[in-house]
Amino acid sequence: MTDRVVRAKAPAKINVFLGVGSLRSDGYHDLSTGFLAVSLFEHVEVRAADDFSVTLDGSIDTSSVPLGESNLAIRAARAVAEACGATGGARIRIEKHVPIAGGMGGGSADAAATLVACNELWNAGLSRDELLALAADLGADVPFSLTGGVAMGTGRGDQLSPALHRGKMHWVLVPADGELSTPVVFHELDKHRWSQQGELERNVTQPIVSVGAMQALRLGDVRMLAETMHNDLQAPALKLMPRLVGTLELGERMGALAGIVSGSGPTCAFLCEDEESAVQLVQDFCDQSIRAVHVTGPVAGAKITGAKVRS
Numbered sequence: 001m002t003d004r005v006v007r008a009k010a011p012a013k014i015n016v017f018l019g020v021g022s023l024r025s026d027g028y029h030d031l032s033t034g035f036l037a038v039s040l041f042e043h044v045e046v047r048a049a050d051d052f053s054v055t056l057d058g059s060i061d062t063s064s065v066p067l068g069e070s071n072l073a074i075r076a077a078r079a080v081a082e083a084c085g086a087t088g089g090a091r092i093r094i095e096k097h098v099p100i101a102g103g104m105g106g107g108s109a110d111a112a113a114t115l116v117a118c119n120e121l122w123n124a125g126l127s128r129d130e131l132l133a134l135a136a137d138l139g140a141d142v143p144f145s146l147t148g149g150v151a152m153g154t155g156r157g158d159q160l161s162p163a164l165h166r167g168k169m170h171w172v173l174v175p176a177d178g179e180l181s182t183p184v185v186f187h188e189l190d191k192h193r194w195s196q197q198g199e200l201e202r203n204v205t206q207p208i209v210s211v212g213a214m215q216a217l218r219l220g221d222v223r224m225l226a227e228t229m230h231n232d233l234q235a236p237a238l239k240l241m242p243r244l245v246g247t248l249e250l251g252e253r254m255g256a257l258a259g260i261v262s263g264s265g266p267t268c269a270f271l272c273e274d275e276e277s278a279v280q281l282v283q284d285f286c287d288q289s290i291r292a293v294h295v296t297g298p299v300a301g302a303k304i305t306g307a308k309v310r311s
C-alpha cells in the first residue's frame with residue numbers, strides 16, 4: 001500500500017491597524033484591519049487515513065491545544081473532504097511555532113495549511129476561491145493566512161482586498177507567558193464602550209480605517225507606519241494582562257520605532273527601523289531574559305512545501 005505525505009506551511013499575521021465596530025447579531029464585530037503576513041510559519045503534514053486525527057509538536061508548548069473535533073486543522077480537513085467527496089480521513093501532524101492564543105493567527109495558519117495540503121492530498125482540485133470560502137467558514141483570520149502578503153480586511157476580517165506595499169519590514173515579536181481568549185478581549189472592549197455610551201449608541205460604532213497606515217505600507221515608510229499603527233483591542237488586552245504595558249514600554253525604550261499588541265494579544269509586535277536594529281532589539285530582550293523573535297514581512301500565504309509517496 002502506498003502512503004502519500006503532503007507538507008504545507010502558512011504564515012502568522014500582525015494587524016498593523018485594527019478598528020473594531022459594534023457587536024453584531026452573529027456574535028462577531030465588524031472590523032477594519034490591515035493584515036501583514038510575517039515569516040513565522042506553522043508547518044503541517046497530512047497523509048490519508050481511515051479517520052481524522054491530529055498530533056502536535058514544534059518549538060512551543062502545545063498542551064492547551066484541543067486534539068479533538070474542535071481542532072481547526074481537523075475541521076479544515078473535514079471541510080475539504082466534504083467539498084471533494086473524499087471518503088477517508090486524514091492524519092495531520094502540526095509543527096507549531098506561532099504562539100497559542102497569542103493574537104497572531106496560529107490556529108488560523110494551521111487551518112490554512114491543512115486546507116491546501118488536503119486539497120493536494122486528495123487531488124481535490126478546489127480553486128483558490130473555493131478554498132477561501134471554506135476558510136471563511138472556519139474562522140475570521142483563516143482567509144488571510146491563505147492569501148498572505150498585505151491586505152485590508154473588512155466584515156468579520158474575512159473580506160479581503162490585497163493592499164499595495166513596498167519593501168520588507170523588520171519586526172520583533174515578544175510572546176507573553178500566558179494566553180488571551182479572543183472573545184474575552186472583544187467582550188472587554190464592548191463592556192468598556194457600553195459603560196461610556198447610552199443605550200441608543202450601542203449598535204452604531206463603525207470600525208475606523210487607518211488611511212495613514214495603509215499609505216505607509218504602500219510607501220514602505222516604516223516611520224510613518226510606526227506613527228499610524230493602532231489597535232482597538234490593545235486597551236482591553238492591556239486591562240486583562242497589565243504586565244504587557246511594561247513590555248511595550250521596554251521595547252520602545254530599547255529602540256523599537258513602535259510597539260503594538262498583535263490582534264487580541266498577548267503577543268507584542270515591535271516595528272524596527274531595519275534589520276540591524278531588529279537583531280539588536282532581540283539581543284536586548286534576551287539580555288533581560290525575555291524571549292523575542294525577529295521576523296520579516298510581508299511573506300506569501302499558505303503553500304505546499306513538499307509531497308512524497310512512501311511504499
Ligand code: C5P
Nearest residue numbers: 027028029031139140156157182183186
Ligand atoms: O473567527 P474566530 O473563530 O477566529 O473568532 C473567535 C471569536 O472572536 C469569535 O467567536 C468572536 O467572539 C470574536 N470575534 C469577533 N469579531 C471578529 C472576529 C472575532 O467578535 N470580527
